[in-house]
Amino acid sequence: EIVLTQSPATLSLSPGERATLSCRASQSISDYLAWYQHKPGQAPRLLIYDASHRATGIPARFSGSGSGTDFTLTISSLEPEDFAVYYCHQRSNWPLITFGQGTRLEIK
Amino acid sequence: QLQLQESGPGLVKPSETLSLTCSVSDGSISSTTYYWGWIRQPPGKGLEWIGTVIYSGATFYNSSLKSRVTISLDTSTNHFSLELKSVTAADTAVYYCASGPSQQLDGQSYYYFMDVWGKGTTVTVSS
Numbered sequence: 001e002i003v004l005t006q007s008p009a010t011l012s013l014s015p016g017e018r019a020t021l022s023c024r025a026s027q028s029i030s031d032y033l034a035w036y037q038h039k040p041g042q043a044p045r046l047l048i049y050d051a052s053h054r055a056t057g058i059p060a061r062f063s064g065s066g067s068g069t070d071f072t073l074t075i076s077s078l079e080p081e082d083f084a085v086y087y088c089h090q091r092s093n094w095p096l097i098t099f100g101q102g103t104r105l106e107i108k
Numbered sequence: 109q110l111q112l113q114e115s116g117p118g119l120v121k122p123s124e125t126l127s128l129t130c131s132v133s134d135g136s137i138s139s140t141t142y143y144w145g146w147i148r149q150p151p152g153k154g155l156e157w158i159g160t161v162i163y164s165g166a167t168f169y170n171s172s173l174k175s176r177v178t179i180s181l182d183t184s185t186n187h188f189s190l191e192l193k194s195v196t197a198a199d200t201a202v203y204y205c206a207s208g209p210s211q212q213l214d215g216q217s218y219y220y221f222m223d224v225w226g227k228g229t230t231v232t233v234s235s
Contacts, residue, residue: 001171034221036155038155041227042227043204043225043226043227043228044155044204044206044225045225046221046222046223049220049221049223050221055223087154087155089155089221091219091220091221094219095160095168095219096168097157097160098157099147099154099155099156099157100154101153101154102154102155
């Protein structure tokens, strides 16, 4: 099983600040990584797929980078609606997909 | 735009079977352009993949749940289902159904990230 480790577990920032979230895979997954945003009571929302491609309708302030084992989600300038839990997710050995444990982005 | 909706009992007794259904709208469950999955989130924890079914009915399960899980397609009603046997309190979670695009190309199948999710349904295991 490919294990995804996200850091930090919690990130406390203010609106307007830049957020950097990390995801490390236990083995190389090429660029088969996605990022999801999850708010309470809502469905997870696909933000980034294949490491760096924004999904349809996702604002340009969200960007993804990385390949192999180390990946980053960057939110360039936080909006109030961006405070949520973010998960990374790999499909490198589909169908045996896995998720990271999540990073909670909270308002400072 | 594909839409998914989970349904099923919100309360299940320990040792019994959890049964959920995911209704699919604006898309066919038997289409080769989608695959279907179940994911859960226990209270205070992250997302856990349960299993996946593709258009042919072939299924794939998380090894930690494999002995207790069955996922199936119902083409007559355009939904897919989850059954989890012998539940315990550890199975208490929000259960999501989800779908991702798939592509058949030159005899190969390609499966992409799940981009349509249901809103989730809470299942509590308690006597």
